[in-house]
Amino acid sequence: MALVEAIGVRKSFGHTEVLRGIDMEVERGEVVCLLGPSGAGKSTFLRCVNHLETIDAGRIWVDGVPVGFRSHGGKLYELREREAAHQRRDVGMVFQRFNLFPHRTALENVMEGPVQVLGRGRAEVRAEALALLERVGLAEKAGAYPAQLSGGQQQRVAIARALAMKPKLMLFDEPTSALDPELVGEVLDVMTSLARDGMTMIVVTHEIGFARSVADRVVFLVDGAVVETGTPADVLDNPQQPRTQQFLAKVL
Amino acid sequence: MASDLRPNDLREDLTVVPLRHPGRWFSGTVILLVIAGLGWAMAEAQIQWEDVPGFFTHPVMLEGLLNTIVLAVAAQGGAILLGVVVALMRLSANPVARWFAVGYIWLFRGLPVLLQILIWFNLALVFKSISIPMLFEVPTNVVMTAFVAALLGLGLNESAYMAEIVRAGLSSVDAGQTEAAKSIGMTPLTTLRRVVLPQAMRVIIPPTGNNFINMIKGTSMASVIAFLELIHAANNISSRNLEIMETLFAAAAWYLVMVSLASIGQHYLERAYGPR
Numbered sequence A: 001m002a003l004v005e006a007i008g009v010r011k012s013f014g015h016t017e018v019l020r021g022i023d024m025e026v027e028r029g030e031v032v033c034l035l036g037p038s039g040a041g042k043s044t045f046l047r048c049v050n051h052l053e054t055i056d057a058g059r060i061w062v063d064g065v066p067v068g069f070r071s072h073g074g075k076l077y078e079l080r081e082r083e084a085a086h087q088r089r090d091v092g093m094v095f096q097r098f099n100l101f102p103h104r105t106a107l108e109n110v111m112e113g114p115v116q117v118l119g120r121g122r123a124e125v126r127a128e129a130l131a132l133l134e135r136v137g138l139a140e141k142a143g144a145y146p147a148q149l150s151g152g153q154q155q156r157v158a159i160a161r162a163l164a165m166k167p168k169l170m171l172f173d174e175p176t177s178a179l180d181p182e183l184v185g186e187v188l189d190v191m192t193s194l195a196r197d198g199m200t201m202i203v204v205t206h207e208i209g210f211a212r213s214v215a216d217r218v219v220f221l222v223d224g225a226v227v228e229t230g231t232p233a234d235v236l237d238n239p240q241q242p243r244t245q246q247f248l249a250k251v252l
Numbered sequence B: 001m002a003s004d005l006r007p008n009d010l011r012e013d014l015t016v017v018p019l020r021h022p023g024r025w026f027s028g029t030v031i032l033l034v035i036a037g038l039g040w041a042m043a044e045a046q047i048q049w050e051d052v053p054g055f056f057t058h059p060v061m062l063e064g065l066l067n068t069i070v071l072a073v074a075a076q077g078g079a080i081l082l083g084v085v086v087a088l089m090r091l092s093a094n095p096v097a098r099w100f101a102v103g104y105i106w107l108f109r110g111l112p113v114l115l116q117i118l119i120w121f122n123l124a125l126v127f128k129s130i131s132i133p134m135l136f137e138v139p140t141n142v143v144m145t146a147f148v149a150a151l152l153g154l155g156l157n158e159s160a161y162m163a164e165i166v167r168a169g170l171s172s173v174d175a176g177q178t179e180a181a182k183s184i185g186m187t188p189l190t191t192l193r194r195v196v197l198p199q200a201m202r203v204i205i206p207p208t209g210n211n212f213i214n215m216i217k218g219t220s221m222a223s224v225i226a227f228l229e230l231i232h233a234a235n236n237i238s239s240r241n242l243e244i245m246e247t248l249f250a251a252a253a254w255y256l257v258m259v260s261l262a263s264i265g266q267h268y269l270e271r272a273y274g275p276r
């Protein structure tokens, strides 16, 4: 079974249907880039995978577990918020606007999950957190508060914070869109090395270069539906659908 | 206006004439004169100044001071806890809880504290006993001492204000913070404790400090139900020696001491939770 399986996912806000039946599979170790115009529902879909939004119809499984539900005796029971929190431990998320905890240092941000959520010992977690900061190239910024870091550095700390939970899956929602152009590279480098290490990732991005070189598969979303999917070479260089062609003509 | 200096002239040593402030000298002088006049009036007044320090440390005054502090701290502490609960109800998804919170704030903020204190103190007139069926029952006039009535009157009124302050604080924290907390698997309670409340503190502390200073002074209203706080203590002392102003000044000095200490405490709290 694929690590992520989404079938017929629908989601409306009020009267507007934002996701109109999305099917998607993400294999273990696969990197999938979600592309599409603004308002296509890319963020909404990502948030559904992490149960930050509830879905109206369809089902999403992560590692064989139905997101937002507990199956028992052939029935699915909707989860309480506490139980949903437990499910989210296995899925890391990186936000466009970083969302680091401003009242904690970089190191404390990374330690927060393992200590407060998993209840692990501080000393052991601290060593791991320092290693993660080292991995994203920020060992020397461990004691800095988010406000003292550049956007690129904050985003790398945010990636380390998500990794500290040892997730099976990482979700990235336009992780470089809020960054100055010269800072985009350092974040993409970290994501690239993560992909090389075999992390399963769903990445919403407008960085076509990143999609081309790192993604195993590109999924193109328009108006809440998947219009085209395939290898980067197929979708990016030889798009079949007019909507994909129009979009790529604008961003390339 | 064209300058009569050329750039080269600026290299020479020119005399610089600083700007004069005659207006400041004038207003400063007036203020000092007013203060001097007030000081002279105080010195001329028929007050036994030499008796004030004795009243300041009079055992009855000190008992009143202690009671004032206990009442203010207990009422404010209770109000903060209740305020957090009511604020959470106000923000909850449960419509019944939201309505309850709105009504609670409307009622306890809407009535004068003095009136609330009097109502609690006189509760025995309409309810002979307070009970929860099958759990306990106590006579109202035993429970509803002056202290308890003042605590309820001051604390419940303050809790309505605290609810609004806490709500403003919680709402001020960016929704992205809650999402980030959720994304690392935090439960709602942990998110509140570790992420939202610490950040809300920046918004919550300054008005809470102001309210606590008001609370210290508000305890004086408990004097109407003969609770031995500072003003009642001052009246007790002066009813024997008739030095009314002297004892009131001693009480006034204690209020200023308490309020000053509270302001200093607030300053350090704000610094501890201030922006990084």
Ligand SMILES: Nc1ncnc2c1ncn2[C@@H]1O[C@H](COP(=O)(O)OP(=O)(O)OP(=O)(O)O)[C@@H](O)[C@H]1O
Pocket (backbone or CB within 6 Å): A013, A018, A036, A037, A038, A039, A040, A041, A042, A043, A044, A045
């Ligand atoms: N909480 C919400 N309430 C109401 N409408 C929403 C909400 N979140 C998203 N939407 C709407 O859903 C649609 C899809 O939004 P979404 O953020 O998923 O798009 P997106 O593909 O991520 O776009 P972008 O590239 O601009 O980030 C938009 O029309 C948006 O206005």
Ligand SMILES: [Mg+2]
Pocket (backbone or CB within 6 Å): A042, A043, A044, A173, A174
């Ligand atoms: Mg988006």
